[in-house]
Amino acid sequence: MRHLLDTKTLSRADALEILDVAEDMADTQQREVKKLPTLRGKTVVNLFFEDSTRTRISFEAAAKRLSADVINFSAKGSSLSKGESLQDTAQTLQAMGADAVVIRHGASGASRTLATSGWITAGVVNAGDGTHEHPTQALLDAYTIRKRRFGGGGSRGRDLSGVKVTIVGDILHSRVARSNVWLLDTLGAEVTLVAPPTLVPQDVSAWPARVIFDLDDAVAAEPDALMVLRIQLERMNAAYFPTEREYSRRWGLDARRLEVLPPGSMVMHPGPMNRGLEISAEAADSPRSTVLDQVTNGVSVRMAVLYLLLAGERAGGPANDERED
Ligand code: CP
Numbered sequence: 001m002r003h004l005l006d007t008k009t010l011s012r013a014d015a016l017e018i019l020d021v022a023e024d025m026a027d028t029q030q031r032e033v034k035k036l037p038t039l040r041g042k043t044v045v046n047l048f049f050e051d052s053t054r055t056r057i058s059f060e061a062a063a064k065r066l067s068a069d070v071i072n073f074s075a076k077g078s079s080l081s082k083g084e085s086l087q088d089t090a091q092t093l094q095a096m097g098a099d100a101v102v103i104r105h106g107a108s109g110a111s112r113t114l115a116t117s118g119w120i121t122a123g124v125v126n127a128g129d130g131t132h133e134h135p136t137q138a139l140l141d142a143y144t145i146r147k148r149r150f151g152g153g154g155s156r157g158r159d160l161s162g163v164k165v166t167i168v169g170d171i172l173h174s175r176v177a178r179s180n181v182w183l184l185d186t187l188g189a190e191v192t193l194v195a196p197p198t199l200v201p202q203d204v205s206a207w208p209a210r211v212i213f214d215l216d217d218a219v220a221a222e223p224d225a226l227m228v229l230r231i232q233l234e235r236m237n238a239a240y241f242p243t244e245r246e247y248s249r250r251w252g253l254d255a256r257r258l259e260v261l262p263p264g265s266m267v268m269h270p271g272p273m274n275r276g277l278e279i280s281a282e283a284a285d286s287p288r289s290t291v292l293d294q295v296t297n298g299v300s301v302r303m304a305v306l307y308l309l310l311a312g313e314r315a316g317g318p319a320n321d322e323r324e325d
Pocket of ligand 1: 051054056128
C-alpha cells in the first residue's frame with residue numbers, strides 16, 4: 001500500500017488485510033509487548049491543520065509502538081500564519097526525513113493533492129479532509145463491529161455481510177459517514193442513513209445506502225450497530241439546522257430510544273461527542289456503548305496502516321517480528 005486516501009477506492013482484500021493486521025497488532029498489545037521494532041529508523045509526521053484529539057494522539061501512539069520517530073506539526077504556532085503554503089510546509093517536513101505523512105486538513109482533497117502532486121515522496125495517510133473522507137475512522141469502526149460480532153480471534157478474514165448498520169446525524173458535513181458508507185458497503189454490510197432532510201447531501205442517491213428521516217423507525221428496525229454522528233456546529237449554517245432542542249428530540253439517541261434498541265445493538269460514536277445534543281449520557285456511557293473501544297481499536301488499526309505503508313508486505317505478520325518489550 002503506497003497511500004491511504006479514502007475507503008471509496010479501497011478494495012475488499014486491502015480492507016480485510018488492514019483489519020487482520022490490526023488484530024495481530026492488538027494481540028501483541030494484549031500480550032504486553034509494548035513496542036515492536038518494525039519501523040525503527042522510519043519517521044512519521046503528523047501534519048494537522050485542524051484540531052484533533054483522538055486521531056492525532058492515536059497515530060502518534062501507533063507510530064511509537066512500532067518504534068518509528070514521530071514529528072507532530074500543528075497549524076497553530078506554525079509559519080502558516082506567515083503565509084507558507086501546503087507545498088512548502090510538506091517539503092520542509094520531507095527535508096527533515098519524513099517517510100509517512102499523516103494529514104488532516106479542512107479542504108476536501110488535500111491529502112490526494114499531497115500524495116499525487118509530486119511535492120513529496122513520503123506515503124500519505126488521510127486523517128480527515130474537509131467533508132470528504134476519514135478512512136482510518138471507518139476502518140476502526142468496522143474493526144470494532146467485527147470484533148463485537150465475531151469475537152477477537154474468530155473475526156479474522158471475515159467481512160460484515162448481513163450486518164445492519166444505521167448512521168444517524170449530520171451526514172451532510174460528515175467525512176466519517178462517507179468513509180463508513182463506502183467501507184461498510186465493500187464489506188457487505190447493509191447501511192441506513194438517518195438525518196433531518198436538510199442534513200442529507202444532494203448526491204446521496206449515488207451512495208450505497210438507504211436514507212430515512214425518522215430515528216424511531218430506524219431504531220424499531222433493530223440495527224446491529226447504531227452509529228451516532230457529531231453535529232458539526234462549527235460547519236453549520238443556521239438556515240438549515242433545526243434548533244438544538246428540536247434536533248435532540250427528533251434525532252438524538254436518548255434514554256427512551258436506548259430502551260427500545262435491542263440489547264445486542266452497539267451504540268457507536270466517533271467522538272468528540274456533544275452530550276445532551278446528539279447522544280445522551282445514558283447512551284454514551286451504557287454497556288452497549290463502544291465509544292472507548294473505538295478509541296482503543298484505533299491505535300491497532302493505525303499501527304496496521306503504518307505497518308503496511310512503511311514495512312511493505314505482511315511477510316509473516318508483525319506478530320512474528322522480533323519483539324522489544
Ligand atoms: N473521531 C475523530 O476524528 O476525533 P478527533 O477529531 O478528536 O481526531
